[in-house]
Amino acid sequence: MRFIVVGCGRMGMGLAHVLGLRGHAVTVLDRDPIAVERLGSSFRGDAVIGSGFDRGALRRAGIEHADGLAVVTNNDEVNVVLARLAGLAFHVPRVVARLVDPRKAEVYHRLGVQTVAPISWAIHRLADLLSYSELDAVLGLGGGEVEIVQVEVPPLLTGHKVSAVSVPGEIRVVAVSRRGKAFIPLSETVFEKDDSLHIAVLTTSVERLRSMLSSD
Numbered sequence: 001m002r003f004i005v006v007g008c009g010r011m012g013m014g015l016a017h018v019l020g021l022r023g024h025a026v027t028v029l030d031r032d033p034i035a036v037e038r039l040g041s042s043f044r045g046d047a048v049i050g051s052g053f054d055r056g057a058l059r060r061a062g063i064e065h066a067d068g069l070a071v072v073t074n075n076d077e078v079n080v081v082l083a084r085l086a087g088l089a090f091h092v093p094r095v096v097a098r099l100v101d102p103r104k105a106e107v108y109h110r111l112g113v114q115t116v117a118p119i120s121w122a123i124h125r126l127a128d129l130l131s132y133s134e135l136d137a138v139l140g141l142g143g144g145e146v147e148i149v150q151v152e153v154p155p156l157l158t159g160h161k162v163s164a165v166s167v168p169g170e171i172r173v174v175a176v177s178r179r180g181k182a183f184i185p186l187s188e189t190v191f192e193k194d195d196s197l198h199i200a201v202l203t204t205s206v207e208r209l210r211s212m213l214s215s216d
Contacts, residue, residue, distance in 0.1 A: 001025070004061050004092075006052040006082055007073035008035040011098055014123040015070055020044035027061045052082045058090070068094035070126050076100050083113045096126055138198070145203055148174070153195040154213050163187040165197070165212055170205040174198050 001024045005016045008030035016039065019026045026045035029052060030036050036047045050057025052071065063069065069086045071079040079097040086092040099105060099115035108115050116126055139148040157164060162173045162185045176185045177196040191197075201209050 001067040002062060002065060003027070004029060004058075004063060004066050004069045006030070006069065006071045007079075007098070008032065008039065008047075009072065009074060011072045011123055011126075012070075013039055015072060015126050016045055017043060018123055029057060029061045052078070053085075055089075058086075063090045063092065066090075066092050068092065068096075070096050070098075072098040072126070074098075074100060076104055079115075080108055080111065080113050084111065087112070098126075147201055147203055147206065149199050149201060149206075149209070151197050151199065151213060153191045153193070153197055155193075157191050157213070158193050158195075160191055161187065162189045162191065164191075165199065165209075167205065167208065169202075171199060171201045171209050171212070174200050 003019055003024055004027050005012050005019070006029045008016075008028050012028060012030070016026050016028050020043060028036060028039060028043075028045065028047045029050060030047070031049065031051050033049050036049060039045075039047065046061075048057055048061045050060065052058065052073070063086065069083075069092045071082045071086070073079055073082075076099060079099070083095045083097040087095045096114045096116060097108070099108065105115060136150045137147045138150050140146070141148070162176075165171065165173055166187065173185055175182050175198040176189065176191075177198075178192060178194075199209065
């Protein structure tokens with residue numbers, strides 16, 4: 001998939017690298033050449049020097065063919081305007097924006113802008129939102145070091161015990177929803193078809209969890 005990241009600060013760099021490592025085509029757009037240089041030689045993507053308000057720069061970044069765009073500057077007003085521009089003028093299918101001041105969340109929600117914060121959790125959440133992740137992160141705890149994710153039990157785990165999705169200190173199933181009721185499972189609890197799971201996972205272990213849910 002093809003994504004654009006507007007803003008090459010701490011969050012923008014982190015998001016660009018995560019998306020690149022996941023195998024997506026990523027273009028970073030920032031007006032500061034020095035910021036772009038900080039992406040380093042390990043960055044698996046492209047960069048365009050220019051303003052997010054410059055339609056020419058957006059086109060050079062590939063906005064007309066982008067599957068998703070994230071606006072992650074340190075200015076909330078800039079982020080919301082560019083997010084709406086991407087969605088309304090360029091019809092980008094998936095648009096998300098960084099939110100610095102959480103008090104503005106309701107206003108942005110009414111405007112139809114999807115937002116995330118804080119930085120350490122948002123980098124991975126932005127990547128998940130853009131790439132249609134099967135893991136739905138519903139809560140970030142602390143500074144974002146721990147996520148609570150929701151996922152439907154995959155067919156390969158039906159009939160297996162909860163202990164099959166557990167790594168001490170990293171991954172734990174904290175709740176199972178079954179036939180309209182939720183309960184806290186034991187390690188011996190057996191997954192059933194159509195179970196919905198809430199799993200606590202370290203942000204650094206999300207890829208490990210994804211692997212556990214997608215392979216034997």
